[in-house]
Amino acid sequence: MPRRLEAGHTVSHNHGIRSPGHHRHFLLTALQVVILLLAGFSIPLPSALACTTAVLSGRATADGRPILWKNRDAPNPRNEVALLTDGPLRAIAVVNAGSRGSVWMGMNEAGFCIENSLSKDLGDGEKHDGPGNGSLMKRALQHCRTVEDFRQLLEETNETGRSTVANFGVIDAEGGAAMFETAATSFTMFDANDPETAPNGYVVRSNFATTARELPAWPEANQLEEVYSGERYLRACRLIDSADEGGLSLEYVLRHIARDLADPQGSPCTGSVNGPEGALPSIVSTDATISRATTVSAAVFAGVRPGEDPRLTTMWTLLGDPKFSIAVPCWVPIDSVADPLAGEHGAEIGEAARTLRDASVIxxxxxxxxxxxxxxxxxxxxxxxxxxxxxxxxxETLRNGGATIDAAVASELTRLHHELAVRAWQAMQTELQEARDARLHPANSPDVASTDGPVAEGTVRVAIYDHSEGKANGPKHLLQFLTPNAGFEAQRVTPEEIRDGVLSEFDVLIMPGGSGSSQSKHLEEAGRKAVRKFVSQGGGYVGICAGSYLASSHYSWSLGLINARVWDRAHWARGNGQVVLQLAPEAIEPLKADAENLEVRYAQGPLLVPDTKPDLPAYEALATFNTEVAKKGAVPGVMCGTHAIVRSIYGQGRVICFSPHPEVPGGPNQVMAAGIRWAAQPDSE
Incomplete structure (x- = not known):
């Protein structure tokens, strides 16, 4: 029989404190999923449910202060730090960039800290009203001072309603530390200070709830074999247990847990922070590791001991994937968030980390x-x-001085926060430049294709791709100067016509601007195969903006006609504007350019860098970006130096790709026409 603790609460078989009316929630059945989908509800895929968290009481830490940690995996990669000043308690939190309705980890002036991991197995298949995971955490930060306050908030919302399915980790300035498995109308509390619930002083959760699966509070490996995220839970427990006997430190959590890289069997990768010395594997699968290819931010909250000023609680924030980022301290009393940590399109440090990770993700x-x-x-x-x-x-100086957070101390915290954020941002900028240079000059690049040879001088038959039924501007602009008087016979072709073999009637195919993935989708596999065959047998391919994305070897939907990756793919939607290109000296005459600097319209085309596909030759770079467009959260300094116009050989055919738009009115159109003539190449007879 369960042991009675207090009115309305019992201890379950897994040693958690359950709320009144608690009922077990099981995994959604296939029928429930179908019903929810038909009703229009969103069921997140398991790949999005990847947060890993831990609550560490003072019993488990080296200095006796509680620690709260979360690696956040989420579909929204743009995060920032925000001050919340519209409630009874002032707070600071990590939020989705530009949004203040929900928070995903944060702390308030009372020293209360909160984070969560999504646990869909707590759902019951019904639609519930009330605050969801993120909005409940915002309410908690603005109203709760202690773990007990949060428990009472859950009691209240058991009755008034909420739409939560999450494991909430919380700590406070009085030494409280607990995890709450929280469904829509019930919850179970796991107290990290209770030796029966947490023998080693900590509670870990990933994306499952022990109560939903009738598991003990500390499930064993054999009980988690079929449980999504079970391997991350076990990995985090092993890392915590392997810390020094003196207890866990903030530094250990930041470096060794948040940045862990392990293989599918849970063994740390050689060369990683937790692995044996040696070289990292050239490729690491992040399916089973804590620091994943989908991690968008992390935070480690360093709490205070009872009696210390709660506003010295520190949120160490890692924006972006932790293994590509750097931690910066944040405090509630600061008067403003440092610029590198804030931004409606994503904070600079986080967006830089996104660029670095994007350069590494396959x-x-x-x-x-x-x-x-x-x-x-x-x-x-x-x-x-x-x-x-x-x-x-x-x-330490502030604690020893017994200072309260008056204006002078708040000013000092603000100064240090801003100073350290700037230093971190400067370091991230250096990493971006070095990573870009590494991608521009890969170590294992194949030989450059020979692009010399005669250029077509007679009439060139040009097929201009168009699936817009004549509405797209790109084909219209091209048809204005690809005229018979200029030596071209140009007409639109549809994806259906390409699949039916129409390209045999042309010398060159132009894939204009638009959407590369949409072009690929409309072509279908048969159309993509027809384009590759056309080029390999001697046809020409000209990609403009979207058509260059399509020609690259980067995406699963790409044609793979040219050995090119897209640099900073994470910020492909970086805005439009005029840019200046730097032409290679040997490209000026073939492109009929007037000078080595060329001003041209840019509209979110690819920033091309060499790929290393062994079955494709390396391309020749004809022009690089000399100026840039960096809007919508794109990091300044990333675009300059990448390749804007490249050309290569595919089989017997020629391929040239323009990231910008020389085909628009004002062009320069002669550069576009010269590229088309080169791609056409003369008949061999």
């Missing part, structure tokens, strides 16, 4: 290439150690 997978990581760690981690040392020094 398209269409959760695998990453690791060639950039050793250099990033070698540069960022010593700086992060300096930030930790300086922060700990200031906090």
């Amino acid at each position: 398209s269409g997978t959760k695998d990453i290439t690791t060639d950039l990581l050793p250099g990033i760690w070698q540069d960022l981690w010593p700086l992060e150690d300096e930030l930790l040392q300086e922060t700990n020094g200031l906090l």
Whole structure:
């Protein structure tokens, strides 16, 4: 029989404190999923449910102060830090960029900290009203001072309604530390200070709830074999248990847990922070590791001991994937969030980390290439150690002085926060430049294709792709100057006509602007195969903007006509504007350019860098971006130096790709026409 603790609460078989009316929630059945989908409800796929969290009581830490940690995996990669000043308690939190309705981890002036991991198995298949996971956490930050306050909030919303399916981790300034498995009308509390619930002083959760699956509070490996995220739960427990006997430190959680890389069997990767010395594997699968290809941010909250000023509680924030980012301290009393941590399109540090990770993720997978990581760690981690040392020094001085957070102390915290954020941002900018240069000059690049040869001088028959039924501007612009008087016979062709073999009647296919993925989808596999065959047998391919994305070897939907990756794919929607290109000296005459600097319209075309596909020759770079467009959260300094016009050979055919738009009125159209003539190549007879 369960043991009675207090009125309305019982201890379950898994040693958690359950709320009144608690009922077990089981996994959604296939029928329930179908019903929800038909009703229009969204069922997140398992790949999106990837947060990993831990609540560490003072019993488990080296200094006796509680620690709260979360690696956030979410579909929205743009995060920022925001001050929340519209409630009874002032707070600071990590939010989706530009949004303040929900928070995903944060703390308030009372020293209360909260985070969550999504646990869909707590759902009952019904639609519930009331605050969801993120909005409940915002309410908690604005109203709760202690773990007990949060428990009472859950009691109240058991009755008034909420739409939560999550494991909420919380700590407070009085030493409280607990995890709450929280459904829509019930919850179970796991107290990290209770030796029966948490023998080692901590509670870990990933994306399952023990109560939903009738598991003990500390499930064993054999009980989690079929449970999604069970391997991450076990990995986090192993890492915590392997810490020094003196207890866990903030530094250990930041470096060894948040950035863990392990293989599917849970063994740390050689060369990683937890692995044996040696070289990292060239490719790491992140399916079973804590730091994943889908991790968008992380936070480690360093709490205070009872009696210490709660506003010295520190949120160490890692925006972006932790293994590509650097931690910066944040405090509630600061008067403003430092610029590198804030931004309606994503904070600069986080967006820089996105660019670095994007340069490493293998398209269409959760695998990453690791060639950039050793250099990033070698540069960022010593700086992060300096930030930790300086922060700990200031906090120790404030604690020893018994200072309250008056205006002078708040000013000092603000100064340090801004100063350290700027230093972190400067370091991230350096990493971006070094990573871009590494991608521009890959070590294992194949030989460059020979692009010499005669250019077509007679009439060139040009097929202009168009699936818009004549509405798209790109074909209209091309038809204005690809005229018979200029030596061209040009007409639109549809994807259906391409599948039916119409390209045999033309010398060149132009894939204009629009959407590369949409072009690929409309072509279908038969059309993509027809384009490859046309080019390999001697036809010409001209890609403009979207057509260059399509020609690249980067995406699963790409044609693979040219050995090119897209640099900073994470910020492909970087805005429109005029840019200046730097032409290679040997490209000026073939492109009929007037000078080596060329001004042209840019509209979110690919920033091309070499790929290393062994079955494709390396391309020839004809022009690089000399100026840039960096809007919508794109990081400044990333675009310059990448390739804007490239050409190569595919089989017997020629391929030329323009990232910008020389085909628009004002062009320069002669550059476009010259590229088309080169791609056409003369008949061999």
